[in-house]
Amino acid sequence: xxxxxxxxxxxxxxxxxxxxxxxxxxxxxxxxxxxxxxxxxxxxxxxxxxxxxxxxxxxxxxxxxxxxxxxxxxxxxxxxxxxxxxxxxxxxxxxxxxxxxxxxxxxxxxxxxxxxxxxxxxxxxxxxxxxxxxxxxxxxxxxxxxxxxxxxxxxxxxxxxxxxxxxxxxxxxxxxxxxxxxxxxxxxxxxxxxxxxxxxxxxxxxxxxxxxxxxxxxxxxxxxxxxxxxxxxxxxxxxxxxxxxxxxxxxxxxxxxxxxxxxxxxxxxxxxxxxxxxxxxxxxxxxxxxxxxxxxxxxxxxxxxxxxxxxxxxxxxxxxxxxxxxxxxxxxxxxxxxxxxxxxxxxxxxxxxxxxxxxxxxxxxxxxxxxxxxxxxxxxxxxxxxxxxxxxxxxxxxxxxxxxxxxxxxxxxxxxxxxxxxxxxxxxxxxxxxxxxxxxxxxxxxxxxxxxxxxxxxxxxxxxxxxxxxxxxxxxxxxxxxxxxxxxxxxxxxxxxxxxxxxxxxxxxxxxxxxxxxxxxxxxxxxxxxxxxxxxxxxxxxxxxxxxxxxxxxxxxxxxxxxxxxxxxxxxxxxxxxxxxxxxxxxxxxxxxxxxxx
Numbered sequence: 001x002x003x004x005x006x007x008x009x010x011x012x013x014x015x016x017x018x019x020x021x022x023x024x025x026x027x028x029x030x031x032x033x034x035x036x037x038x039x040x041x042x043x044x045x046x047x048x049x050x051x052x053x054x055x056x057x058x059x060x061x062x063x064x065x066x067x068x069x070x071x072x073x074x075x076x077x078x079x080x081x082x083x084x085x086x087x088x089x090x091x092x093x094x095x096x097x098x099x100x101x102x103x104x105x106x107x108x109x110x111x112x113x114x115x116x117x118x119x120x121x122x123x124x125x126x127x128x129x130x131x132x133x134x135x136x137x138x139x140x141x142x143x144x145x146x147x148x149x150x151x152x153x154x155x156x157x158x159x160x161x162x163x164x165x166x167x168x169x170x171x172x173x174x175x176x177x178x179x180x181x182x183x184x185x186x187x188x189x190x191x192x193x194x195x196x197x198x199x200x201x202x203x204x205x206x207x208x209x210x211x212x213x214x215x216x217x218x219x220x221x222x223x224x225x226x227x228x229x230x231x232x233x234x235x236x237x238x239x240x241x242x243x244x245x246x247x248x249x250x251x252x253x254x255x256x257x258x259x260x261x262x263x264x265x266x267x268x269x270x271x272x273x274x275x276x277x278x279x280x281x282x283x284x285x286x287x288x289x290x291x292x293x294x295x296x297x298x299x300x301x302x303x304x305x306x307x308x309x310x311x312x313x314x315x316x317x318x319x320x321x322x323x324x325x326x327x328x329x330x331x332x333x334x335x336x337x338x339x340x341x342x343x344x345x346x347x348x349x350x351x352x353x354x355x356x357x358x359x360x361x362x363x364x365x366x367x368x369x370x371x372x373x374x375x376x377x378x379x380x381x382x383x384x385x386x387x388x389x390x391x392x393x394x395x396x397x398x399x400x401x402x403x404x405x406x407x408x409x410x411x412x413x414x415x416x417x418x419x420x421x422x423x424x425x426x427x428x429x430x431x432x433x434x435x436x437x438x439x440x441x442x443x444x445x446x447x448x449x450x451x452x453x454x455x456x457x458x459x460x461x462x463x464x465x466x467x468x469x470x471x472x473x474x475x476x477x478x479x480x481x482x483x484x485x486x487x488x489x490x491x492x493x494x495x496x497x498x499x500x501x502x503x504x505x506x507x508x509x510x511x512x513x514x515x516x517x518x519x520x521x522x523x524x525x526x527x528x529x530x531x532x533x534x535x536x537x538x539x540x541x542x543x544x545x546x547x548x549x550x551x552x553x554x555x556x557x558x559x560x561x562x563x564x565x566x567x568x569x570x571x572x573x574x575x576x577x578x579x580x581x582x583x584x585x586x587x588x589x590x591x592x593x594x595x596x597x598x
Contacts, residue, residue, distance in 0.1 A: 090332025153586030194253025494530025
């Protein structure tokens with residue numbers, strides 16, 4: 001899913017200095033040649049992306065075949081990045097939280113198929129989905145709970161409240177989807193799982209994780225915390241090459257792990273040893289097998305995009321690793337740190353890459369993928385197939401094909417429009433226009449020309465084929481690479497904007513940001529061709545402007561659409577001290593004075 005959000009980075013980076021030439025062949029057992037190439041690639045990517053520090057470890061079963069750091073953990077202190085540098089690892093934390101939950105299952109304290117409220121007293125959330133099943137821990141661990149992605153207020157802040165406080169805050173929130181309808185990533189869900197672990201384990205979450213996983217695994221430089229590690233080995237965060245202060249995080253179970261590539265390699269080796277680390281059985285082999293088993297194969301809207309318990313089991317585009325069996329992985333990102341972990345369980349190969357720069361997201365993923373594919377070749381002789389080269393279908397598009405695709409869509413990348421242009425189709429998304437070129441396989445792929453003149457190589461994004469599919473009465477846009485498919489969005493129709501909503505048109509700012517980290521510069525509500533669209537302008541270093549369709553449900557309540565036309569997070573108007581405000585994810589939004597009265 002994250003691959004679809006990377007194409008703006010790919011556009012920005014296209015045309016830069018060429019990467020070092022990839023080896024044409026790796027002899028069996030020749031990890032040295034792989035290391036030499038990856039080291040050159042790392043230096044190239046760090047220069048290209050203004051990355052301050054980066055560390056990598058490559059694991060073959062029970063041994064680390066390579067672990068090294070590049071650049072600086074803290075340039076001001078002249079502290080180089082090493083294999084032991086401690087980074088914020090973001091959502092890789094979820095693998096540990098989910099593993100701890102399964103330890104409690106083994107001990108008889110937890111059943112992941114019982115309602116969450118059995119383990120989190122007081123948990124409730126409003127739902128507009130009549131007859132929806134109750135949320136279970138399994139739903140949380142597979143991102144099928146239907147919960148909002150985040151509770152934004154207090155998520156990253158100077159003095160984060162305890163994450164257990166989310167239980168009280170969610171009572172006046174709304175589910176985005178019914179459970180098990182569709183994969184919908186949720187940090188909030190894993191934080192609630194952390195509350196359950198805390199209650200069933202009888203210890204504060206960080207201490208339970210230390211005793212149950214970190215100490216038994218020998219991860220001596222790792223800890224769960226709201227902020228950066230206090231270790232002398234800790235990396236400092238950077239915006240590109242500029243040192244910055246990493247904000248603290250409330251949702252510790254979802255993203256609060258501080259760790260190094262050396263420590264994380266111990267976790268990877270435990271998975272390859274059927275749950276053992278040294279002489280200790282951390283989790284049972286059957287537990288790991290269940291965690292690596294696709295949990296959502298029976299969810300029609302997920303197609304064959306599979307999730308395990310904690311582990312992601314499908315990739316698309318830039319992260320594709322082929323002919324290596326199951327590819328289990330998890331990435332992570334905080335305000336200024338990025339991480340990526342991949343494992344190939346059948347071949348007992350894994351890689352982890354960590355960085356302390358906000359600009360390193362694409363580089364971290366690319367380096368991890370390249371390192372693992374070359375390791376696979378060195379260990380087994382299995383080589384990656386040549387990159388896909390689409391052969392365009394030059395025939396004019398049939399009118400029925402144009403009619404089938406042309407229209408408006410709510411997608412993972414926001415509001416999108418597919419329209420006719422010349423004799424073909426074009427796509428408009430997030431202020432960018434792309435040609436849609438049909439290939440010989442019948443799928444459409446994005447094509448981009450800078451200023452309409454210079455063709456830009458979209459890299460892995462150009463491999464993603466798009467097709468239309470009707471599932472359960474929904475007109476869906478589906479992405480495909482090789483045999484892998486996933487939901488991108490659903491076709492929607494314009495509706496007459498309710499008069500009550502016209503008073504909300506205009507520009508907004510967050511009225512109660514207080515000590516929270518600022519990600520958003522401005523929020524605007526506009527009307528365009530029968531749609532209400534929310535335009536979110538981020539602070540410069542956090543990406544590009546997004547446009548999201550808002551669907552009114554009443555005169556005072558609406559939903560921000562995600563990949564489906566009838567699901568998403570709730571927005572509502574409230575009156576406080578005689579003043580109207582817009583409420584979203586715990587925040588109150590205030591209309592700017594130059595946008596008219598509210």
